[in-house]
Amino acid sequence: MMNRRTFVKNTGLVTGIGASTGLSFLNFLFKQEGYQMMPLRNNVGIFTERGGTIGWMASKDGIVVVDSQFKDQAEHLMTEIKKISDRQIDLLINTHHHGDHTGGNIAFKGLVKQVAAHENSKANQERTVKDLSTTILPDTTYASGKWSKKVGDETMSMHYFGAGHTNGDSVVHFENANIVHMGDLLFNRRPPFIDKSAGANIASWTNVLDQTYSTFDDDTLFVYGHSGEGYDIRGTRADLMAFKNYLEKSLEYVKKGIDSGKTKESLGEAMEIPGAPEWKGSQARTVAAAYTELFEEGK
Ligand SMILES: [Zn+2]
């Protein structure tokens, strides 16, 4: 049987709970408890436990964290990063304001030099967090186009392509590693949350995916906030076009259904959208958002 060291080397996977509590290797392998710290390319990797996937870059010359899950998870991440580098965290980026991506911001209080996000993400966070002493807000925002900053041997950039999952989602690029964190702009084979209360727009979202597709290339490794059962939170830009197809087919399904006399409620009972069967599960939220967009907004 492989020992733990061999396994770690082979998979590039480090698990926190196994390392810190001395759980046996078999427990680690089969129970998959705790968190996972997975290096991807260069000094860049991902962290998963509870909430939207975290991206990180850690070396002796710089530390960047993209999204923060919740407080406990952010602390687990920092424990692992300290093993790589004991420098202060240079930059925290929030892809957008939702609690499963910013809930851990508070764990960075006093420990991070700069917090950055799109200006709408900051406004949404200010509007939705009841007690602002329970979080830290971005101190750096941008409104359009691209924001960049060099950290260590990596250049971080945020791109804003318009409204999608909310009105404040950034596409975050680790330029040298050529890894893109999509935040919740891509739900990999899982019906998405479309946050109309924060300016989400399905038609604009398809355009965001087009622009993202043409900005990056076939070598780009993409990371997603969430994925469906059995699907990876990593992928390639082909996933962008598959998800764009899901969004387009959703608008089409609701338009045709309503035009032929069906109700929003009956359409929402579907467990898949015709023409996009990989996004399995309740379509009620997607149908409701598409209905709002097609028949209520701007009227
Ligand atoms: Zn999320």
Ligand SMILES: [Zn+2]
């Ligand atoms: Zn979200």
